[in-house]
Amino acid sequence: MDPGDEEPALERLQAEGLQLAAILITHKHGDHCGGVRGLLQAFAGIPVFGPAQESASGVTHPLSEGAELCLPHSDIRFRVLELPGHTEGHLAYYHAGAPGVLFCGDTLFACGCGRVFSGTHAQLHQSLQRIAALPADTLCYCAHEYTQANIGFAQWVEPDSADLRQYAERVAGLREHDQPSVPTRLADELACNPFLRTAEPRVIRAAEGYAGKPLNDGAAVFTALRTWKDKAYD
Numbered sequence: 510m511d512p513g514d515e516e517p518a519l520e521r522l523q524a525e526g527l528q529l530a531a532i533l534i535t536h537k538h539g540d541h542c543g544g545v546r547g548l549l550q551a552f553a554g555i556p557v558f559g560p561a562q563e564s565a566s567g568v569t570h571p572l573s574e575g576a577e578l579c580l581p582h583s584d585i586r587f588r589v590l591e592l593p594g595h596t597e598g599h600l601a602y603y604h605a606g607a608p609g610v611l612f613c614g615d616t617l618f619a620c621g622c623g624r625v626f627s628g629t630h631a632q633l634h635q636s637l638q639r640i641a642a643l644p645a646d647t648l649c650y651c652a653h654e655y656t657q658a659n660i661g662f663a664q665w666v667e668p669d670s671a672d673l674r675q676y677a678e679r680v681a682g683l684r685e686h687d688q689p690s691v692p693t694r695l696a697d698e699l700a701c702n703p704f705l706r707t708a709e710p711r712v713i714r715a716a717e718g719y720a721g722k723p724l725n726d727g728a729a730v731f732t733a734l735r736t737w738k739d740k741a742y743d
């Protein structure tokens with residue numbers, strides 16, 4: 510999944526005595542597909558699944574919304590979601606199970622979301638709303654460990670949130686012991702991630718405070734939050 514660099518993947522495969530059967534790519538950025546070529550040198554001919562709506566390096570099997578993907582030599586199935594916004598053709602891979610699993614690339618981060626590069630704010634808002642509608646126990650495998658920095662901005666938006674305080678304590682404990690905060694449970698994101706909470710009165714008020722005007726819908730609230738974080742926080 511999203512090999513930005515082949516070395517860590519090759520080392521892990523060798524340490525565990527595993528063969529690579531397929532590569533899944535969420536979007537075209539080099540830190541998500543820069544390792545494809547090196548992996549294909551070691552595992553020639555394996556399929557590389559990726560977005561049909563944008564050009565990601567090395568993709569052999571372009572996929573669109575609704576495609577069903579079965580990993581070779583296994584019965585693990587994923588449904589493809591097109592979640593544009595960070596880029597114009599960004600995909601996520603959803604495995605329905607107990608719990609479900611979502612590989613969401615740079616669309617959702619724990620307590621944050623990706624920046625808008627080659628998509629639009631309205632698209633990214635809509636894509637995050639689609640993630641929000643998945644079962645609440647879904648484990649979201651975001652592609653970067655940005656959680657602690659993201660929590661700081663979320664606390665600008667909702668400084669009095671008890672849920673967010675607990676989330677911050679839990680993540681601080683994990684990071685102190687060098688443990689990842691990803692995957693993150695969707696239920697925790699729904700409670701704490703401002704970019705999924707654009708219909709919450711407290712979040713709307715904070716976004717309006719930044720924008721200096723009333724914001725009439727979720728997309729406008731989202732755009733104000735994303736712009737606020739880009740310009741004043743990151």
Ligand SMILES: [Zn+2]
Pocket residue numbers: 536538595615
């Ligand atoms: Zn990216």
